[in-house]
Amino acid sequence: MDSIDTVVRLLASNCTGVRRPIAGYVLITHMSARPHVVIVGGGFAGLNAARALRRADVDITVVDRHNHHVFQPLLYQVATAALSPGDIASPIRWILRRQRNVRVLLATVTAVEAAGKAIVLDDGTRLPFDHLILAPGAAHSYFGKDDWAAHAPGLKTLDDALELRRRMLMAFEKAERESDSARRRELLTFVLIGGGPTGVELAGALAEIARHTLREEFDNIDPESSRIILIEAGPSILPSFPESLRASARRALRRLGVEVWEQAKVTALERHRLAVGDTHLEAHTIIWAAGVAGSPLGASLGVPVDRVGRVIVEEDLSVPGHPDIYVVGDLAGFTHQGGRQLPGVAQVAKQQGTHASRNLVRRIGQRSTTAFRYRDPGNMATVGRAHAVADFGWARVSGFTGWLLWIFVHIMFLVGFRSRLSVLLQWAASYMTYQRSVRLITRR
Numbered sequence: 414m415d416s417i418d419t420v421v422r423l424l425a426s427n428c429t430g431v432r433r434p435i436a437g438y439v440l441i442t443h444m445s446a447r448p449h450v451v452i453v454g455g456g457f458a459g460l461n462a463a464r465a466l467r468r469a470d471v472d473i474t475v476v477d478r479h480n481h482h483v484f485q486p487l488l489y490q491v492a493t494a495a496l497s498p499g500d501i502a503s504p505i506r507w508i509l510r511r512q513r514n515v516r517v518l519l520a521t522v523t524a525v526e527a528a529g530k531a532i533v534l535d536d537g538t539r540l541p542f543d544h545l546i547l548a549p550g551a552a553h554s555y556f557g558k559d560d561w562a563a564h565a566p567g568l569k570t571l572d573d574a575l576e577l578r579r580r581m582l583m584a585f586e587k588a589e590r591e592s593d594s595a596r597r598r599e600l601l602t603f604v605l606i607g608g609g610p611t612g613v614e615l616a617g618a619l620a621e622i623a624r625h626t627l628r629e630e631f632d633n634i635d636p637e638s639s640r641i642i643l644i645e646a647g648p649s650i651l652p653s654f655p656e657s658l659r660a661s662a663r664r665a666l667r668r669l670g671v672e673v674w675e676q677a678k679v680t681a682l683e684r685h686r687l688a689v690g691d692t693h694l695e696a697h698t699i700i701w702a703a704g705v706a707g708s709p710l711g712a713s714l715g716v717p718v719d720r721v722g723r724v725i726v727e728e729d730l731s732v733p734g735h736p737d738i739y740v741v742g743d744l745a746g747f748t749h750q751g752g753r754q755l756p757g758v759a760q761v762a763k764q765q766g767t768h769a770s771r772n773l774v775r776r777i778g779q780r781s782t783t784a785f786r787y788r789d790p791g792n793m794a795t796v797g798r799a800h801a802v803a804d805f806g807w808a809r810v811s812g813f814t815g816w817l818l819w820i821f822v823h824i825m826f827l828v829g830f831r832s833r834l835s836v837l838l839q840w841a842a843s844y845m846t847y848q849r850s851v852r853l854i855t856r857r
């Protein structure tokens with residue numbers, strides 16, 4: 414392996430953008446004397462890292478297993494039929510089209526060879542790098558109960574969102590045709606596991622679909638009679654928010670008819686049923702919004718990871734023992750000033766992506782790197798059509814004002830003018846009519 418790696422590195426430093434087979438490997442070489450920066454992941458962290466290098470004298474390769482960047486905070490709106498996939502996702506090539514020093518590769522990275530300074534792609538190709546920014550995000554964690562995944566899918570990608578939309582809309586359609594009342598009750602029971610922002614947002618949106626959007630559209634069922642249960646194992650929903658905002662969100666959910674079960678731990682889960690302690694529930698639709706774990710790529714680095722698989726990074730975001738490899742975003746386990754672990758949120762990912770790129774440029778210029786400092790702009794979650802909670806540290810807002818702020822912030826951060834306009838118009842229409850424009854059942 415060592416000799417192959419040496420050949421690979423030698424070729425990489427001299428040659429051209431061609432693929433060469435070497436002893437069972439294919440190598441993509443890179444054609445310039447400028448340092449080659451590889452960025453894995455075109456999410457919030459990876460894109461910000463690439464953009465921060467737009468004026469740097471480097472060649473950048475962005476590798477992602479999808480051809481698009483997804484604005485994950487609005488995935489729940491695709492899952493609940495309010496927005497289309499195209500409203501919240503854009504091709505990575507299009508986003509970076511004006512940046513001359515970037516090329517984009519559609520490929521899944523299967524491993525990082527930290528010592529050999531190369532990443533391995535799904536077809537066995539090795540792509541050498543001088544500097545690596547690893548930003549593949551997180552995956553769902555079922556806390557060791559991986560068989561639960563088939564019965565309680567989570568929400569991370571556009572495919573997940575379309576699958577949840579299909580399951581949810583199909584439940585109403587099946588209930589309409591069902592003559593057995595117990596089975597109908599099961600079909601009209603929706604359980605969300607995990608009371609963080611995603612669980613709360615999904616529960617609120619589902620309640621509005623059942624109570625308003627579908628109210629007069631069925632003959633044999635009353636969608637309003639649907640049970641929507643939000644289950645949180647910890648003492649409270651929205652644990653990262655102050656108590657006053659949690660209470661406001663709890664009240665808003667209950668007004669929408671959502672049952673909020675706190676300190677309720679799911680102990681068993683199988684197809685269409687689950688147990689919460691001694692209570693057994695039959696529910697056709699069960700959605701997982703409870704746990705995340707770092708991408709398995711973190712473990713392939715061979716450096717220490719925390720209990721959820723995040724790579725424990727240095728204060729300049731590099732990997733211990735590998736100053737040319739940075740890990741950023743949801744995969745980075747970063748302990749903030751004051752000993753607090755930074756949460757897996759978009760702002761952390763964006764700021765870390767930018768900071769890692771600046772440190773990389775410093776290293777190329779043989780200057781010392783600087784420690785990452787997070788500037789926390791605040792925390793937001795929406796509950797249904799016209800209620801949100803927002804905590805900016807210096808101010809706390811809830812209700813309709815919070816919701817207007819939530820709209821403003823999310824529109825500002827969406828990529829692309831077309832998306833912004835389209836989303837704003839659809840939100841305005843759905844606010845006035847309670848309708849959801851994308852109630853389509855596909856992929857049956």
Ligand SMILES: Cc1cc2nc3c(=O)[nH]c(=O)nc-3n(C[C@H](O)[C@H](O)[C@H](O)COP(=O)(O)OP(=O)(O)OC[C@H]3O[C@@H](n4cnc5c(N)ncnc54)[C@H](O)[C@@H]3O)c2cc1C
Nearest residue numbers: 454456457458478485486522549550742743757758759762
């Ligand atoms: C449903 C949901 C709602 C959320 N709501 C909010 C919110 O309201 N506010 C907030 O601040 N944060 C929210 N978050 C969290 C936020 O989206 C993440 O913290 C952020 O996306 C992390 O950015 P990242 O770049 O690290 O990872 P991601 O944005 O997940 O990007 C990772 C990229 O890497 C690619 N990738 C992964 N593995 C590989 C591989 N092996 N090979 C090649 N490419 C790979 C993926 O395709 C993806 O494009 C939410 C997340 C979810 C899932």
